[in-house]
Amino acid sequence: xxxxxxxxxxxxxxxxxxxxxxxxxxxxxxxxxxxxxxxxxxxxxxxxxxxxxxxxxxxxxxxxxxxxxxxxxxxxxxxxxxxxxxxxxxxxxxxxxxxxxxxxxxxxxxxxxxxxxxxxxxxxxxxxxxxxxxxxxxxxxxxxxxxxxxxxxxxxxxxxxxx
Amino acid sequence: xxxxxxxxxxxxxxxxxxxxxxxxxxxxxxxxxxxxxxxxxxxxxxxxxxxxxxxxxxxxxxxxxxxxxxxxxxxxxxxxxxxxxxxxxxxxxxxxxxxxx
Numbered sequence: 001x002x003x004x005x006x007x008x009x010x011x012x013x014x015x016x017x018x019x020x021x022x023x024x025x026x027x028x029x030x031x032x033x034x035x036x037x038x039x040x041x042x043x044x045x046x047x048x049x050x051x052x053x054x055x056x057x058x059x060x061x062x063x064x065x066x067x068x069x070x071x072x073x074x075x076x077x078x079x080x081x082x083x084x085x086x087x088x089x090x091x092x093x094x095x096x097x098x099x100x101x102x103x104x105x106x107x108x109x110x111x112x113x114x115x116x117x118x119x120x121x122x123x124x125x126x127x128x129x130x131x132x133x134x135x136x137x138x139x140x141x142x143x144x145x146x147x148x149x150x151x152x153x154x155x156x157x158x159x160x161x162x163x
Numbered sequence: 164x165x166x167x168x169x170x171x172x173x174x175x176x177x178x179x180x181x182x183x184x185x186x187x188x189x190x191x192x193x194x195x196x197x198x199x200x201x202x203x204x205x206x207x208x209x210x211x212x213x214x215x216x217x218x219x220x221x222x223x224x225x226x227x228x229x230x231x232x233x234x235x236x237x238x239x240x241x242x243x244x245x246x247x248x249x250x251x252x253x254x255x256x257x258x259x260x261x262x263x264x
């Protein structure tokens with residue numbers, strides 16, 4: 001693994017915003033539902049929702065963040081964001097996210113970062129992708145059907161990576 | 164039965180420094196992998212940070228785990244028939260800041 005010892009899931013994933021069963025069935029819908037959830041949880045300002053949706057969708061259209069294995073990590077930056085926040089979403093039926101392997105996506109991490117701190121953004125992406133490459137992590141994440149179960153999985157990872 | 168001389172597999176490597184201010188985030192990682200995948204050689208990218216960490220240069224997910232911000236030193240290595248061209252073109256992509264600032 002790289003060097004992101006200092007960033008953990010619990011530092012940036014907003015527990016209250018976690019969506020154990022996404023209602024959206026398409027790419028733009030998933031992005032909107034996840035950003036809405038962050039706003040409802042008070043993690044981002046409500047008047048930023050539109051901007052962020054278009055930013056993340058625009059980014060996604062330039063190149064999918066569905067890199068395969070049933071996972072995707074849509075993300076974006078905004079100058080008005082004060083701190084980095086993320087939300088986890090799960091779809092038991094899967095969503096066509098134009099993934100590189102053309103397979104449906106079941107697990108999403110949506111990450112929003114301030115423009116001012118690219119290093120922290122890279123650290124969070126490292127934490128996310130290091131874990132998404134672990135078969136057991138993906139399997140457990142896909143099976144976790146409540147907010148609490150998803151959060152406990154992230155907590156477990158945070159604790160096991162503590163040196 | 165005949166004995167063929169075993170010719171060693173061509174290999175090449177080069178050190179580069181990440182120069183774009185945003186570092187190796189998702190889009191540059193994809194650019195790198197797209198280019199690496201045009202070569203038949205195996206491509207490995209190493210980061211020196213205490214212990215050496217290396218990833219498959221043809222996997223976006225693995226490339227992102229390099230957590231390579233601006234100024235990070237990486238070693239690009241290729242093993243295969245087109246190793247030289249692979250390393251040269253990939254190094255140029257990094258040095259040209261992936262078309263960013």
